[in-house]
Structures are given as structure tokens and as C-alpha cells.
Amino acid sequence: MKKLDLLKKKPEELEKLLTELKKNLFNLNSASLAGEDSLKKKSKIKSVKRDIARIKTKLNIDNS
Numbered sequence: 001m002k003k004l005d006l007l008k009k010k011p012e013e014l015e016k017l018l019t020e021l022k023k024n025l026f027n028l029n030s031a032s033l034a035g036e037d038s039l040k041k042k043s044k045i046k047s048v049k050r051d052i053a054r055i056k057t058k059l060n061i062d063n064s
Contacts, residue, residue, distance in 0.1 A: 001051045
């Protein structure tokens with residue numbers, strides 16, 4: 001996810017996206033623990049975690 005994409009979205013949309021990404025992260029972690037194609041999953045987990053951090057940062061800046 002690009003930073004410019006986040007800047008264009010409203011806080012409500014970001015909250016919805018955040019919950020979707022958290023669910024996705026949970027599923028990826030579960031699949032990784034089960035041993036399903038772990039190398040690809042690990043890189044996807046890393047990118048999802050970064051997207052979550054970007055969204056949380058944007059929401060905190062907006063709330064300040």
C-alpha cells in the first residue's frame with residue numbers, strides 16, 4: 001500500500017481496512033505455522049505488518 005493511497009482515504013475507510021488487514025495477518029500467521037509455503041508467507045506477513053503500521057500512524061496523526 002502506498003502512502004498516497006492512505007492520504008486520500010477517510011478515517012472510517014482506514015479503520016475498515018485496518019480490521020481487514022488484521023484478519024489477513026491472523027490467517028497468514030496461522031498458515032505459516034501450519035507450514036504452508038512459509039517463505040512466501042513470511043514476506044507477505046512483513047508487508048501486511050508494515051501496512052498496518054502505516055494505517056495506525058495515519059490515524060494517530062489525524063486524531064492529534
